[in-house]
Each structure stands twice: as C-alpha cells, then as structure tokens.
Amino acid sequence: MKISTTKRFLATTNSNKPVDSLFSDLTSSIENKKSLNNNNNNKNEATGLAIADTDNEDPSKIQYIEPSKDSKLQEFLNPKPYLTIDKLLTPLKKKIYLSNIKKNGFFKNNDLIKLKNDNKSEYKLNLPLNQIEALEPSIYLRSWRIKSSVKKTNIVLRALKNLPLKKAITQLHFMEKKVSRDLVEMLERGIKDAEKMNYNVNDLYIAESWVHTDGHWVKRVDCKGRGRAGIFTFKWVSVRFLLKTSQTKKRLEFLKSERDSNKKVNSFISNGKIRGNAPGFYRW
Missing domain, CATH: 3.90.470.10 (Ribosomal protein L22/L17)
Known part of the structure; x- marks a missing residue:
C-alpha cells in the first residue's frame, strides 16, 4: 500500500466533526445517525420543538488529514511486534513456561517445576514441538x-x-x-x-x-x-x-544429546545362551 506525501481528503456525509482517520468506520457513523434520530424524536415528543435535519448540510465541505498524523493508518503500515507467550499461553502456563526456562535455559517438556508463591505443589507442562518453536524468541x-x-x-x-x-x-x-x-x-x-x-x-x-x-x-x-x-x-x-536466540540452540543441543544416548548399539552377538563350543566371535 503506497501513500503519497500530498494531503488526502475525506468528505463527510452527515457531520462536520473532524475526521480521525482515513480508515474511518462507516458502520459507527450509521449507528450515530440512528441514535441522533432517536434523540430528536424523543425531544420532539417532550417539547414539541422542531430540530434541523443533519442531512441538509453542505456536502461540498472537505476535511483534510495528513497520512503521517493518521494513527490508524500508521498502525496498519507499521504493525507493532508482539510476544507469542501472551497470545498462546494462559497466565498459569506462562508462569510455568518462564520458570522452566529460568531453570534449564530452555523449555524442557515434562520437567517438574515449583512456582515462587506455591512451594507445596509441583507443576509439569507438555507442549508439542510446533508450539515450542512458536513460543521461542524469534x-x-x-x-x-x-x-x-x-x-x-x-x-x-x-x-x-x-x-x-x-x-x-x-x-x-x-x-x-x-x-x-x-x-x-x-x-x-x-x-x-x-x-x-x-x-x-x-x-x-x-x-x-x-x-x-x-x-x-x-x-x-x-x-x-x-x-x-x-x-x-x-x-x-x-x-x-x-x-x-541461544535458547533455541540449547534446546537443539539437548535433543541431539538425548538422541545419541538413546541410540541402540549394533552388535552381532545374539542374546541367547551359549551351548556347546562357542563360535568364533565369542573368542576374544
């Protein structure tokens, strides 16, 4: 989306109030119009006075707004970065997750964690791999x-x-x-x-x-x-x-060491009992 440096304009159809943004919501203006009509009807019934209609205003009046001063437009063009911990985890899970990282240097599944305010009970958190990767700082x-x-x-x-x-x-x-x-x-x-x-x-x-x-x-x-x-x-x-960050590196190194420790050793020696003369590969 490319916006020129020249001033853009936006004509108002039902009011002379200053425009907040180029992304002004049309639905809210319709609701405001309905509420104004209801207030006018109530005042007419109570006092019997005639109130001027807002639809008869001059539509040729133009209100200007600079793109640099448009807060909603700048939010759309330059979105703020957000932390996935706040989006994906509940408050309790967030506490367990952060204390797990503080203990191990990275998140370790099924590790017993004690919280500061609750020393009596222990908590354990198990997350899938895709969620762990999403929660890591990136x-x-x-x-x-x-x-x-x-x-x-x-x-x-x-x-x-x-x-x-x-x-x-x-x-x-x-x-x-x-x-x-x-x-x-x-x-x-x-x-x-x-x-x-x-x-x-x-x-x-x-x-x-x-x-x-x-x-x-x-x-x-x-x-x-x-x-x-x-x-x-x-x-x-x-x-x-x-x-x-290095948090991801530590987790990958830990998983690699776990895989190496659980790796089966290939051996040609059978698990059965030796009967009779031992074959050649038993003689050492």
Missing part, C-alpha cells in the same frame, strides 16, 4: 523485490547459515556480491525489531533463510548478428530470514 524478516536470481542469492545465504547476526552483517559488508547490500538492509531492520522487543542483539543468530522467485520477470529482446534474436530475462527474487 524475529521474522521479509524483503521486497530484489534484482537477482535464486542461484546467486542462495550462494550468499549458505555462507550466513547459523552465523551471529552482527557477524553476518560484517560478512555481507565485505562480500562482492551485488545482492549483499539488500541483505544488509534486511538484517539491520532485524536489529531495530530486536530493540523494540527488548531482545539481546548479541544473542541473535540466523536460524533459517529462504529465497524464492518473485514471478514477475521482465523480458526484453536480445538482438544478435545475422538477423537473429534472443530473449533477455531480468529476474527478481524475495528473501526471508528467521532470527532466533
């Missing part, structure tokens, strides 16, 4: 159209895998690839979002990254010698980043 970044191809961009993104955020920005500053300038602007936006959400910027790292074609490619004629011609294809891509 920042999602999405780019606009970037003049590059998937193959060229993917080379840069592979170099940034699992790097700390500030180190990734430093690496992009010294890369000779053209797409690195656009990626630097994206990651610097991630630093601003982290400051808004009170995250530790030094704790963030690039967990995942994607690149996909924009789809709207421009084609032009490529003139060649001897009356031949080809097609120039100007490619555009879109990039996305998922930034996470």
Whole structure:
C-alpha cells in the first residue's frame, strides 16, 4: 500500500466533526445517525420543538488529514511486534513456561517445576514441538523485490547459515556480491525489531533463510548478428530470514544429546545362551 506525501481528503456525509482517520468506520457513523434520530424524536415528543435535519448540510465541505498524523493508518503500515507467550499461553502456563526456562535455559517438556508463591505443589507442562518453536524468541524478516536470481542469492545465504547476526552483517559488508547490500538492509531492520522487543542483539543468530522467485520477470529482446534474436530475462527474487536466540540452540543441543544416548548399539552377538563350543566371535 503506497501513500503519497500530498494531503488526502475525506468528505463527510452527515457531520462536520473532524475526521480521525482515513480508515474511518462507516458502520459507527450509521449507528450515530440512528441514535441522533432517536434523540430528536424523543425531544420532539417532550417539547414539541422542531430540530434541523443533519442531512441538509453542505456536502461540498472537505476535511483534510495528513497520512503521517493518521494513527490508524500508521498502525496498519507499521504493525507493532508482539510476544507469542501472551497470545498462546494462559497466565498459569506462562508462569510455568518462564520458570522452566529460568531453570534449564530452555523449555524442557515434562520437567517438574515449583512456582515462587506455591512451594507445596509441583507443576509439569507438555507442549508439542510446533508450539515450542512458536513460543521461542524469534524475529521474522521479509524483503521486497530484489534484482537477482535464486542461484546467486542462495550462494550468499549458505555462507550466513547459523552465523551471529552482527557477524553476518560484517560478512555481507565485505562480500562482492551485488545482492549483499539488500541483505544488509534486511538484517539491520532485524536489529531495530530486536530493540523494540527488548531482545539481546548479541544473542541473535540466523536460524533459517529462504529465497524464492518473485514471478514477475521482465523480458526484453536480445538482438544478435545475422538477423537473429534472443530473449533477455531480468529476474527478481524475495528473501526471508528467521532470527532466533541461544535458547533455541540449547534446546537443539539437548535433543541431539538425548538422541545419541538413546541410540541402540549394533552388535552381532545374539542374546541367547551359549551351548556347546562357542563360535568364533565369542573368542576374544
């Protein structure tokens, strides 16, 4: 949604009150009109005085509002980041979740937790994997159209895998690839979002990254010698980043150590009893 810097106008149909937003709600104005009509009818019945109709006002009067002063419009263009803990968990679950993280450094399923105010009882929380990933601190970044191809961009993104955020920005500053300038602007936006959400910027790292074609490619004629011609294809891509904290790293390391400890050892020795002469692999 693109808004010009010139002043936009909005004509009012039923009142001369100042306009609050370009996104003014028409339904509320209809309700106000009905309530005004009901009040007028009640006053007419009580006093018998005639009240002027609001529909006879001059519709040519125009009220102006600047987009920069429009609070509702700015909320739509620049939405505030929110914490998923407040959205997905109840107050009790939120307390258990935060105390679990304080104890282990990450969320551990089915771990007995004691709350501060309630030392007698113990609580246990079990969450699915997709919900744990959603609750962990993260920042999602999405780019606009970037003049590059998937193959060229993917080379840069592979170099940034699992790097700390500030180190990734430093690496992009010294890369000779053209797409690195656009990626630097994206990651610097991630630093601003982290400051808004009170995250530790030094704790963030690039967990995942994607690149996909924009789809709207421009084609032009490529003139060649001897009356031949080809097609120039100007490619555009879109990039996305998922930034996470060391809390995710600790959880992944713990799951990896659990998998290694529970891994079965392959052995050719059977569990049965040895009868008679022992075969060759029992002689050591």
